[in-house]
Amino acid sequence: MSKSNSIIIVGGGLAGLISAYTLAKNGREVTLIEKKIYPFHRVCGEYVSNEALGFLKRERLIPSDLELPAIENFLFSDTLGNSVSLPLDLGGFGISRYEFDDFLFNRAKEVGVNFLTGTQVFDINFYAKEDHFKIELSDSSIHTSKHVIGAFGKRSKLDKVLNRPFIEKRSPFIGVKYHVKTDESRNTVALHNFEGGYCGINAIEDDKFNICYLGSRDQLRTFGSIEEMEKNVLWKNPFLKKLFTESEFLLEKPEVINEINFEPKKLVENHIIMTGDAAGLITPLCGNGMAMAIQSGKIAAEAILSNQDRSGIEGKYEEEWKKLFQRRLWVGRKTQLLFGANKSSILAGKLIKNFPGIAKMILKNTHGKPF
Numbered sequence: 001m002s003k004s005n006s007i008i009i010v011g012g013g014l015a016g017l018i019s020a021y022t023l024a025k026n027g028r029e030v031t032l033i034e035k036k037i038y039p040f041h042r043v044c045g046e047y048v049s050n051e052a053l054g055f056l057k058r059e060r061l062i063p064s065d066l067e068l069p070a071i072e073n074f075l076f077s078d079t080l081g082n083s084v085s086l087p088l089d090l091g092g093f094g095i096s097r098y099e100f101d102d103f104l105f106n107r108a109k110e111v112g113v114n115f116l117t118g119t120q121v122f123d124i125n126f127y128a129k130e131d132h133f134k135i136e137l138s139d140s141s142i143h144t145s146k147h148v149i150g151a152f153g154k155r156s157k158l159d160k161v162l163n164r165p166f167i168e169k170r171s172p173f174i175g176v177k178y179h180v181k182t183d184e185s186r187n188t189v190a191l192h193n194f195e196g197g198y199c200g201i202n203a204i205e206d207d208k209f210n211i212c213y214l215g216s217r218d219q220l221r222t223f224g225s226i227e228e229m230e231k232n233v234l235w236k237n238p239f240l241k242k243l244f245t246e247s248e249f250l251l252e253k254p255e256v257i258n259e260i261n262f263e264p265k266k267l268v269e270n271h272i273i274m275t276g277d278a279a280g281l282i283t284p285l286c287g288n289g290m291a292m293a294i295q296s297g298k299i300a301a302e303a304i305l306s307n308q309d310r311s312g313i314e315g316k317y318e319e320e321w322k323k324l325f326q327r328r329l330w331v332g333r334k335t336q337l338l339f340g341a342n343k344s345s346i347l348a349g350k351l352i353k354n355f356p357g358i359a360k361m362i363l364k365n366t367h368g369k370p371f
């Protein structure tokens, strides 16, 4: 049996949840399909740039019962542990995705979003004659809808089904996340380099900290396990050795993902409006993938709410997205070349120490204006 919907959103991370909330709040009928069940952990550094703070506060989209750390300083160390710090112009705050996504899920339900969780989207096809989409789900149901927003993150089986070219390219990166208790500074986001990657640490709610690193698939293969790779590679940076040996680890095991790809992607794919990481992933060192996911979710919803015809909606979204994000992703890709190798990270440290103006310019060019 086919079920008819007005708008279907595929994926309930920040981008999908914000689109769903914005559309439903403005009276649209929205169904969001998420393959997992809230609340759940994800690999993410959990530092949210203050670009998004004004919007989140205005819409009451931040949990008020959690004490969230305000983060105002940046600490950088090269692979040898030489460090430099500088104040952040805009700054951010820390919150676990476990809490944040679950809070947004509940806020979206309050404004009338219909959720299908624990359900995966297998296929999406657009039918020009009928001017609608058909969506096949893992529970064997078929849904039709006028609009589809693709918010299924950096990598999904759907990318393969939709023949998106980046999916065929292997990526050298893995991502690993922990929650810990430690005695680091709660108002600092640190980025510690090691051969093959970099590791972020910042405070989140409840006196906890997030440790999250972008590492190398080859290093993991060489050392055979996450633990051995950490001991042999990450711990060469004394900051990381201290962090890993002196912290209390809170999760049963680390969250791990692979195939993290920073290639440019198409913004509209067979009339599906792509948002968040599904539209393009900024390198994590920039610390604003979440703010971008939130803002792209918002502008996709606003494009649909503009009540134009399909090509008008798609054109408006693409124009706005490029204006806001295209340059940042490019600068982020180039900046990442300075991280995760001995010589280049030492150079990056010297650059930050001796020319803080340049470091600030890079930060400015990878971030947007508060919205």
Ligand SMILES: Cc1cc2nc3c(=O)[nH]c(=O)nc-3n(C[C@H](O)[C@H](O)[C@H](O)COP(=O)(O)OP(=O)(O)OC[C@H]3O[C@@H](n4cnc5c(N)ncnc54)[C@H](O)[C@@H]3O)c2cc1C
Pocket (backbone or CB within 6 Å): 010, 011, 012, 013, 014, 015, 016, 033, 034, 035, 036, 042, 043, 044, 045, 046, 047, 048, 049, 119, 120, 121, 122, 151, 152, 153, 154, 155, 156, 157, 158, 174, 175, 176, 200, 212, 213, 214, 260, 275, 276, 277, 278, 281, 282, 284, 287, 288, 289, 290, 291, 293
């Ligand atoms: C190592 C690392 C560290 C990072 N650190 C930070 C940081 O500190 N600060 C920051 O701002 N950003 C950070 N980012 C980036 C940030 O995590 C992402 O930009 C952000 O999560 C994107 O949100 P999203 O909604 O696009 O995707 P996601 O949050 O990934 O959500 C996508 C959702 O789609 C669902 N899904 C996928 N396929 C299907 C399907 N077929 N059917 C149904 N559901 C589906 C998934 O289950 C998932 O819930 C980091 C990224 C990495 C890799």
